[in-house]
Amino acid sequence: MAIHSGSTQIASTTRRSGSREAIVDAAHRLFLERGFGAVRMDELAEAAGVARRTLYNQFANKEEIFxxxxxxxxxxxxxxxxxxxxxxxxxxxxxxxxxxxxxxxxxxxxxxxxxxxxxxxxxxxxxxxxxxxxxxxxxxxxxxxxxxxxxxxxxxxxxxxxxxxxxxxxxxxxxxxxxxxxxxxxxxxxxxxxxxxxxxxxxxxxxxxxxxxxxx
CATH class of the missing domain: 1.10.357.10 (Tetracycline Repressor, domain 2)
Known part of the structure; x- marks a missing residue:
């Protein structure tokens, strides 16, 4: 059980890290294409392929993403x-x-x-x-x-x-x-x-x- 629990925790951390990287990558693309002010958080979530809740768990606003x-x-x-x-x-x-x-x-x-x-x-x-x-x-x-x-x-x-x-x-x-x-x-x-x-x-x-x- 300890091994399984540790593996689950590592996998969860990896997913969070991957989601964070995906969000920043998406922000880089959209901010460059349309400008910082023109991009909404919902659009960032969609472009990153993550749920809106996941986005807000990682970043409170666009300023934090920047x-x-x-x-x-x-x-x-x-x-x-x-x-x-x-x-x-x-x-x-x-x-x-x-x-x-x-x-x-x-x-x-x-x-x-x-x-x-x-x-x-x-x-x-x-x-x-x-x-x-x-x-x-x-x-x-x-x-x-x-x-x-x-x-x-x-x-x-x-x-x-x-x-x-x-x-x-x-x-x-x-x-x-x-x-x-x-x-x-x-x-x-x-x-x-x-x-x-x-x-x-x-x-x-x-x-x-x-x-x-x-x-x-």
Whole structure:
């Protein structure tokens, strides 16, 4: 009896977990197709293939489902930017590695779909963009700290590490992320070329000698 009871409990937990995943998958599809505000909970239950009661046992409202989707994005970022990335070689090697990670993320349909949904719905639901920023900002701050640290060592000359970090990411986003978001083709340039050009352009400016102020 103990074995049977344990097996039943495991099966029940698995079903609950499967239902939860199915609901989030359905929400991802419907939110992207129609927008967060246009989708009703009943429609999510039908799309996920679960009973309405099952849906409400898992999530009290759409906001909770959105936050579960956000957890997926957070896990993607944590996997893409594991601890210690900043120590994987010299400045050029690390910048190339970070650039590669960013471009690889831009190839994830789930990641891109989530970003597109947030952009589309954030005007009506500003909290969506705010909660995404809470997840995204720590990764940007890691790059800022990395650039600030190298500046303190004299390797780089980033007077404003935050500006420098956004310039580096912005160059990559403009070539890879925004074309997809706007539904236009990206430049037919291989990733290796994009990465090398971006890193060298960045270093050409930020490894330059600091400008000395003239004294009267």
């Amino acid at each position: 936050r579960e989707m956000l957890l997926r994005v957070s896990r993607q970022l944590e996997t893409a930017f594991p601890p210690g990335v900043e120590t994987q070689g010299g400045v050029e090697e690390v910048l190339r590695l970070i650039a590669r990670v960013i471009l690889d993320l831009h190839k994830s349909p789930e990641y891109l779909g989530f970003l597109r949904m947030v952009v589309a719905d954030s005007r009506q639901f500003p909290w969506i963009a705010e909660e995404l920023a809470v997840v995204m900002n720590p990764q940007t701050e890691r790059l800022v700290r990395f650039l600030a640290h190298l500046t303190s060592l004299g390797v780089l000359n980033c007077r404003n590490p935050t500006l420098a970090a956004h310039q580096f990411m912005g160059a990559l986003n403009d070539l890879s992320l925004w074309p997809w978001m706007l539904g236009r083709p990206r430049l037919p340039v291989p990733d290796d070329e994009v990465i090398e050009a971006t890193v060298q352009m960045f270093l050409k400016y930020y490894q330059s000698a600091p400008i000395k102020e003239s004294r009267s």
